[in-house]
Amino acid sequence: MLALLAAQLTLALLFGPASAQTTGAVKLATFKGPVTPVLAEYIERAIANAEVTGAAALVIELDTPGGSVDITKTLTQRMTSATVPVIVYVAPRGAHAGSAGTFITLAGHIAAMAPGSSIGAASPVGSEGGELPETLKTKETNILVADIKNLAARRGEKAVTWAAKAVSEAAAATADEALALGVIDVVADDVPDLLRQLDGRQVIVAGKEITLQLSDLPIETVPLSGIENFLNTLTNPALAAILLTIGLNAILFELSNPGGYVAGVIGVICLLLAFYALGTLNANWVGLGFVGLAFVLFVLDIKAPTHGVLTIGGIVSFVLGTFILFNTSELDVPWATIIALALATGGFFAFAIGKALAIQRRQPTTGLEGMIGQTAEVRRALEPVGTVLAEGELWAAESESGPIAVGERVVITGHDGFRLRVRKLTREA
Known part of the structure; x- marks a missing residue:
């Protein structure tokens, strides 16, 4: 046994x-x-x-x-x-x-x-x-x-x-x-x-x-x-392009509107994830350069006098850069994704340009320019030079409508240096 x-x-x-x-x-x-x-x-x-x-x-x-x-x-x-x-x-x-x-x-x-x-x-x-x-x-x-x-x-x-x-x-x-x-x-x-x-x-x-x-x-x-699945998902070329676009947009938004930090943090995270994907997929760095150039053109168009022209150039540069970001047919970014990202980015900066133009054309609301059109009270008779009270402060003023007695209301029409030009406020005014 x-x-x-x-x-x-x-x-x-x-x-x-x-x-x-x-x-x-x-x-x-x-x-x-x-x-x-x-x-x-x-x-x-x-x-x-x-x-x-x-x-x-x-x-x-x-x-x-x-x-x-x-x-x-x-x-x-x-x-x-x-x-x-x-x-x-x-x-x-x-x-x-x-x-x-x-x-x-x-x-x-x-x-x-x-x-x-x-x-x-x-x-x-x-x-x-x-x-x-x-x-x-x-x-x-x-x-x-x-x-x-x-x-x-x-x-x-x-x-x-x-x-x-x-x-x-x-x-x-x-x-x-x-x-x-x-x-x-x-x-x-x-x-x-x-x-x-x-x-x-x-x-x-x-x-x-x-x-x-x-x-x-x-x-x-x-x-x-879980981590393998997450990192593997990042190696999708379309997702890499989306992360790159969001990251750059968020960083530029943070730089133009500092203080909130949320956009900046999101931008940095998206860019780091995008660079991981681009490095893993052996991206063409010339294509990345074109994408970067596009954002430079977008920003310049907000400041430049030729509003709109540089944005068009930026969209063209963005499309070209995204297209050649991956040179192999198996790793290309779908055209639908490229067009959608280009239109979204171009639209974002077109909106920013429009807001910038509106601000430039807006009537000033502070300083001497911002006082034009406001009313003031005469404190020392204008004969034609005297003193008026405007925005809680005394200002030297000169009448454009003859002598004006103390206590009368006047409207500010302009200024010569720090001397206001005023005229008597009438009922019709």
């Missing part, structure tokens, strides 16, 4: 971990959006979660236009060194594993796509979305070609050849084309279909061959944390 118990204990110790690995739940992480530090850290956390909980596999549902090369390299290194099977699934229909997404897909132990999805176009671009100088582009391309060949090596020669072209020639493929080339392993309609098709397939994970047993396992989602 003791020998039997010892044998059972030995078997449990030897095979317990492997059994847990093949009978645990399937973890699901959703990667939607540009490759940013936030999403990369989220996927790394999901891998760690799958490893610690003894998950049978981790499915990464991927839909990305691409992103930072450095972040992608770090992420793919973590994926290839994972101790649980990592399945990258480009989904849903219409999803795209573009640029860096191609590397992430090939880094999975299993690569899959949904019908109607696409993969490829992984040519290198500059940090701001534009073309690289020729020499630098050649260097970067060669490095990335070598990297992607390494990732595709276990998928066969056709997959390696296509992967190299995805970098050097921006080649792209549909789900069916990728399957025919061996770039992916499966085309699946959804995650349950994916797990059914992969059931029984053998993969090499951390140097060991594992037989996947997935079809009847529960699927557990690994959600973004």
